[in-house]
Amino acid sequence: MTFRKTLVLVLALAAAGAAQAGPSCTEEPVSKWLTAEQMDAKLRTLGYVDDVRKLHVSKGKCWEIDGHDKAGKAVEVYFHPISGVIVQENRKD
Template identity: 45%
Template sequence: MNFKLLAAAVAFAALPSIALASPSCTTEPQSKWMSQDAMKAKVASLGYQVKVFKITGSCYEIYGKTKDGKRAEVYFNPVSGEIVKSEIDG
C-alpha cells in the first residue's frame, strides 16, 4: 500500500511540469511579432474557428475547431504565423 501512495505522489508532483510544457515558437522579442489581429486573420484563413486566443510563452495559442469541426489546440510562431505544434481530436 505504501508503494501505491508513493507512486501516486510522484505522479502528482510531475503534473505541473507536464501541464506547463509548451513549445518554443520564437526567440524574437514581442516587438517583432505580428499583431494579434493579423494572427487572428491568418488563423481564420486556415479554417480554424477560434474559441480562445492567447499568448503562451513564445507562442500564439488557440483553442477551437478545425474546418471539419474537430477540437483543436494549436501553437503558432508569432513572427511567421507557421504552425509549431497542433493537437487535433478525432
C-alpha cells in the same frame, strides 16, 4: 516506498507534465511578432475558428488558440509568433 523509488517517481511525473506542455517558440521581442489581428486573419485563412478561447500568448511564447478546424474538430493550435507557421496542433476529438 524507499526514497530512491519516490524520487524516480517524482522525476517521471515531472517529465510527463513537461511533455504535455506547449512548445517553446521564440525569445524575440514582441515588437517583431505578428499582431493579434494579423494572426487572427491568418488562422481564419487556414480554416480555424477560434471559438473556445480568444487568441492568446502561451507560456512558450507562441500564439495559441483553442477552437475548431475546418472539419469541425476541436483543436489546440500553436503558431510561431513571427512567421505564423503552425508549430503544433493537438486534436481534442
